[in-house]
Amino acid sequence: MVRPHLSWLVTIVVMMTVVSSIRGECASVHPNCGCRSNNIYCHDLGDISQVPTFKHSNTVYGLLEIGGNTTLSTVQTGAFKGLKVKELSLSSIGITAIQSGAFSDLNDTLESLSLNSNKLETMPEDVFDGLSKLKKLILAKNKLEIVIPAWFNQLPALEHLFLSWNQFETIPDKTFNKLQNLRRLELSSNQLKTVSAAWFSQLTALETLYFDNNEFELIPDDTFKTLNQLVNLYLHGNKLKKLSKALFSHTPTLQVLHIGGNHLRTIPDDTFNDLHQLNYLSLYYNFLTTVKTAWFRQLTNLETLDLSLNRFETIPEGAFEGLNKLKTLRLNHYRLKTLNYALVQDKPHLKSLTLYGNPLECDCRLAWVRTMADILTGFTALCASPPSVKGTAVVAYDISTCAATTTETGISSL
Ligand SMILES: *[C@@H]1O[C@H](CO)[C@@H](O)[C@H](O)[C@H]1NC(C)=O
Numbered sequence: 264m265v266r267p268h269l270s271w272l273v274t275i276v277v278m279m280t281v282v283s284s285i286r287g288e289c290a291s292v293h294p295n296c297g298c299r300s301n302n303i304y305c306h307d308l309g310d311i312s313q314v315p316t317f318k319h320s321n322t323v324y325g326l327l328e329i330g331g332n333t334t335l336s337t338v339q340t341g342a343f344k345g346l347k348v349k350e351l352s353l354s355s356i357g358i359t360a361i362q363s364g365a366f367s368d369l370n371d372t373l374e375s376l377s378l379n380s381n382k383l384e385t386m387p388e389d390v391f392d393g394l395s396k397l398k399k400l401i402l403a404k405n406k407l408e409i410v411i412p413a414w415f416n417q418l419p420a421l422e423h424l425f426l427s428w429n430q431f432e433t434i435p436d437k438t439f440n441k442l443q444n445l446r447r448l449e450l451s452s453n454q455l456k457t458v459s460a461a462w463f464s465q466l467t468a469l470e471t472l473y474f475d476n477n478e479f480e481l482i483p484d485d486t487f488k489t490l491n492q493l494v495n496l497y498l499h500g501n502k503l504k505k506l507s508k509a510l511f512s513h514t515p516t517l518q519v520l521h522i523g524g525n526h527l528r529t530i531p532d533d534t535f536n537d538l539h540q541l542n543y544l545s546l547y548y549n550f551l552t553t554v555k556t557a558w559f560r561q562l563t564n565l566e567t568l569d570l571s572l573n574r575f576e577t578i579p580e581g582a583f584e585g586l587n588k589l590k591t592l593r594l595n596h597y598r599l600k601t602l603n604y605a606l607v608q609d610k611p612h613l614k615s616l617t618l619y620g621n622p623l624e625c626d627c628r629l630a631w632v633r634t635m636a637d638i639l640t641g642f643t644a645l646c647a648s649p650p651s652v653k654g655t656a657v658v659a660y661d662i663s664t665c666a667a668t669t670t671e672t673g674i675s676s677l
């Protein structure tokens with residue numbers, strides 16, 4: 264008689280134990296927080312004034328993410344007490360304030376902290392103190408106006424620092440001095456106007472620097488002097504009127520260089536001479552009126568050259584001499600009327616040549632283009648003249664009238 268009851272009871276007790284042990288594995292208390300694999304997700308918490316409390320746990324969680332439809336005004340002191348988390352994601356949740364010691368309980372485990380797309384105007388000096396394992400810190404897309412050097416004083420392991428899309432007008436000289444393991448620094452889309460060599464003087468491990476979309480008119484010669492591991496440098500979208508001749512003479516490891524969208528009218532002859540490893544160079548959208556034969560001569564590893572949207576009418580013979588590895592050449596939206604075959608003749612690796620948006624004169628000087636129809640990529644290059652072929656594709660016009668003209672035009676290979 265008693266037996267069935269007992270077995271029911273046992274079943275219920277067992278089920279409750281199982282349920283509570285599953286729950287017990289998750290350190291979250293808030294009903295909208297839950298654990299999945301080794302992560303804690305807190306989504307749709309609505310408007311909350313501070314981070315909800317968590318239960319003490321010895322589990323090291325991979326990720327704690329607070330997101331979804333959540334507006335969190337303050338990350339309070341001791342917000343993550345009792346937790347061990349490697350990655351903390353607090354992006355796009357309207358945070359306006361972070362208190363001292365907000366993250367200090369995560370000092371033993373935290374490797375990545377995302378605070379991007381919030382409404383931070385400032386933060387306490389000691390906000391990241393003690394985060395000795397932090398490798399990645401994302402502060403992009405906030406409203407920060409002043410960089411406080413003390414933020415970065417105690418982050419010896421930091422490798423990636425994202426400060427783009429804030430409102431910095433300058434950066435105090437020694438701000439990054441303690442970040443000797445920093446490999447990537449993003450400062451895009453701020454309002455920086457001048458730079459001092461002291462900004463980067465200790466960043467000897469830096470490989471990637473985003474410096475684009477600021478307001479630099481001049482970047483002094485010695486700015487990148489100590490960055491002898493630099494591989495990627497983004498300087499596009501500034502107001503550079505000239506390049507200092509020695510700007511890149513200490514960065515021979517550069518592989519990618521973007522200088523598009525500036526106000527360059529010319530470039531000193533030897534500017535790129537030390538960049539033997541350069542693979543990608545963009546000078547897109549400047550005010551360049553000539554290409555000098557000395558500019559690219561030493562770029563023996565260059566694979567992509569983008570000179571689009573400048574003001575050249577012609578490109579002199581020999582301008583691309585030395586570019587033996589060239590694969591992609593972009594010459595769009597110039598004022599080019601013709602292009603000398605000799606410029607691209609000895610480029611065995613050339614796979615893509617784009618010429619669209621030029622007022623091309625489709626006469627026998629351009630007849631060679633037909634022989635390269637397979638590498639003419641992107642939008643179609645059209646003839647602007649003579650009137651009889653205006654608007655037709657440059658690879659399609661009738662070249663029969665050019666037959667047997669000079670061999671240097673390449674027609675003989677047809
Ligand atoms: C977000 O949460 C607020 C309440 O905190 C609610 O009024 C709003 O409708 C929610 N928005 C969405 C898209 O769910």
Ligand SMILES: *[C@@H]1O[C@H](CO)[C@@H](O)[C@H](O)[C@H]1NC(C)=O
Nearest residue numbers: 367370371372393394395396
């Ligand atoms: C984290 O902070 C505690 C308390 O201040 C300290 O004892 C511990 O050594 C710190 N851990 C690391 C890795 O710095």
